[in-house]
Amino acid sequence: MPKILIVGGGYAGFYTAWKLEKWLRKGEAEVTMVDPLPYMTYQPFLPEVAAGSIEARHAVVAHRRHLSKTNVVTAKVTHIDHASKTATITPPVGEPYEFAYDIVVVTAGAVSRTFPIPGVADQALGLKTIEEAVAIRDTVLTNFDKASLLPAGPERDRLLTFVVIGGGFAGIEVFAELRSFATSLLKSYPQIGFDDIQFHLIEAMGRIMPEVSVPTSLWVIDNLDKRGAKIHLNTQLTSAVDGVVELSTGEKFETDLIVWTAGVMANPGIVRHTDLPIEERGRLQVRPDLRVGTADEIIEGAWGAGDITAIPDLSGGGVGGFCVPNAQHAVRQGKLMAQNIVAVLRGEGPKDYIHKNMGAVAGLGVGQGVFQSGKLAIKGPLAWIAHRGYHGLAMPSWERKLRVVWGWVNNFFLGRDIVSLAAVESPRAVFVEFASRPKPAAGAAAPAKAASAAVTPPAPVTVPAAAAAAPAAKVTAPRAPRKAPVKAPAAARATTATDAPTEAATPVK
Template structure:
């Protein structure tokens, strides 16, 4: 049997493995997925997880539960040696080891891209995984609890000042959802008002959400302003040392909650491989998702998703001639990649990836959303319904869809769960405080 090794179990990797299980005949190939996490995260739901609208576990999909015909290794791939057809697998505990393969599929995804801004690495948090979304929710709930015990002043202002850096889809969705979450929290803190909270979004460009029309983006800006949320355009974060925010415009304020959503970059495994990469560090692939070099197709190597530079064959789509790094493309590339792998095994010709963007849809708070498909734009409640409908059904596996929709129904009946559990970061603190120790 041919040994197929999939590096990464995110959208593209998960769907590649899932569809291989469906299309491969018995004995045709042995499939292995290597990923440091035991689950796939549905990232479009991270803003709603951070805002308490979705239970965190419902936004992830277990590899082992749903890839039953696939060997799952929960570890990182630290090196890809395609010349020798082996990868080095590094687990969280234990020594690294090598895994041989016949065909490799690189779907390792992307990580948060940052810049050497003073204080950023020490003070900020990203929004790329479920753990970060949970931490943001707990942090905001904790800030409100602490601030309610303080008189008006700099200390309370710092606790109730929330900063998001990055005005793309992820940043705007997080910003809008958290503004909605904070408004819901205020109903339970009678000594705090909306004027006591301060929401700032920092965007280096002169506009937000480049995926939608300028008119739609202006509507979003107006909506956020009406909800007491400030957007700083043509502005860069200059420093965040000790939580003191300094902007390129000269403005300055303090915050205990700084969230960074300003872009992604290819998984670091691409720095330790002999597979070809383009100037941004992404894997070079052709439209049929086979890895290519200057000499042509690299045998037995494939790639898809955010880690790969996939040519966009649809006119006037993509950025720089490549598909944009989003879930819509990664899922469809994963499905096509599985079919192309099966075709390759059976001596058939692989198909090229071609997908016309269905449009952009975003939720920016409870009952508020935007939808853009060509010249057609929806705003407000109908767009919010479109957002929930699209992503609810796009969530992999029916048992996960049911949990998500069930979560939304319960929230509609009883309102969202506002409880934060900040102590989960230090679960042993209570035990350690009162534990009896041996007398010295």
């Protein structure tokens, strides 16, 4: 059977494997999917995970649960040599090994793209993984706990100041969701007032959310401003060393949480370690039919989709002529790629990918949202319902859909869970603090004491003969009638209090 290797288990990779299981006949091909994580993350839900509106585990899809016919390998692909049709797989334990394939599908996604701004690498969190979203949520809750115990002052202000870098969809959504989350916490923290919390979004361009119209983006800015969240347009972050945020406008303030959402780049772990063609922006070069190559050349046996690729947007709506890196494209590309791979295996021709953007929808916190489709714009609660309805249905598998929707229903009646699990980062801390440890062996303790005495001998002490003999008498002699303790001379008593060994200070009976 031909061996199909899928590199990456995100949207495009997961949907490719999922649909191949459905459309391949028994014995037609063997499918292996390699990803360092055992699950696919539904990234549009990350802002709601960060704001406590969705349970973290409900925003991911387990590979092994839903890919029953695919060989799932939880490891990294560290090199693709398509000339020899081999890939190097590096597992978390054990040695790397070579995997021979007939067809490779590259869907390794993207990572956060940063700039060499002082302090960003040390202080900021991205918003590409479920772990980052959970860390953001726990940081907000932990900071509220700490700030509620402090008087007004710089340290309290630092804990209650939250910064987001980047005014695209991801940045605006997490910014607005965190503002909604912080407001909902005030009833549980009477020591903290609404005006004590500061939210800042930094955007280098002159507008936010380029996917929507200018009037709609201005409405979002006005809505967030009324909710106490400030957006800095035409402003760049110049430094974030030790949490001290410095802006190109000269403003300066301290924060304990910086969320970076200012762009993504193709996964460098793949595009820098392959002989497949890479275009000038560092993405895998892919044709409209999702085969790797150019209009004039096809790389046989190589396919690509998702954020790691540069795929021409035949609808004419793409940025620079290519499909933008979002879930809407990745999911559809994964489905079509599975269909095209099956078609080629059966001697049929592949279809070109073409998808006209249906619009853009964003959640801005509980009860607030925005939807834009062409000239139609919906704002407020109706757009929020549309946002949840669309993404609830787009979540893969009915099992995941039900978990997410059931969580929303619970929150509606019970409110958001406000328990911080930041201690999970050091789960052994309490156990280690109170764990009993074996005492040093007696033979090992004696030489250590002797060595210590050899280095710093104690000052000479004058002790009565009876006192020196007392310890041995206590061990071997029969119990004697009680007698008044014998007092040592004054000089001896003074010496014993400061320099004498413990045995010499024992009263004689």
